[in-house]
Amino acid sequence: QKEVEQDPGPLSVPEGAIVSLNCTYSNSAFQYFMWYRQYSRKGPELLMYTYSSGNKEDGRFTAQVDKSSKYISLFIRDSQPSDSATYLCAVVVGGGTSYGKLTFGQGTILTVHP
């Protein structure tokens, strides 16, 4: 079983839709949670980063973490064709043992069509 599970999709939505992307993780030692976006032929770029359970909002993006159920989500409001990309969740164990190591989900391929 992978440490982080993410439905690879693909997910296709019309422009303007609300998109929900989700990951589950198995190790309660994970304390930091991130969402990356990866366009074709590019490296991943950080979208959102959160530490605690709850919601964090940044423009059209909202990251949600529920540590009790080990569930993380990313919501995209008013989705745009430019949001079409692969979205990757990533988690980090706290403490000094996790130098430079992000553990990623499989990634969800999202297409927003006009």
Place this chain on the structure above:
Amino acid sequence: KAGVTQTPRYLIKTRGQQVTLSCSPISGHRSVSWYQQTPGQGLQFLFEYFSETQRNKGNFPGRFSGRQFSNSRSEMNVSTLELGDSALYLCASSLGASGGITDTQYFGPGTRLTVL
């Protein structure tokens, strides 16, 4: 500020050969992490270097090795290439000051390695 650069962008090798990939981090960043990305396994952590020392490594065979130079540039080497090594190899740099926990990792565009 220039981003993370990786060279070469594309590489074709045959089984049994070895390959060296290069990564130049963002100026001022001292930590470099390497990842392998494949359709089947996704992004997997290879190792991390900080100030020329390997601080962390993932679960990859010893054929995968790396090093970091005093200017923070890093190289990754894969010896005795296998077909399954075909992948996108990504490096990411960060300040590295807090052990990479809260440092944002900035990724390069990757090197696409094809093993025939």
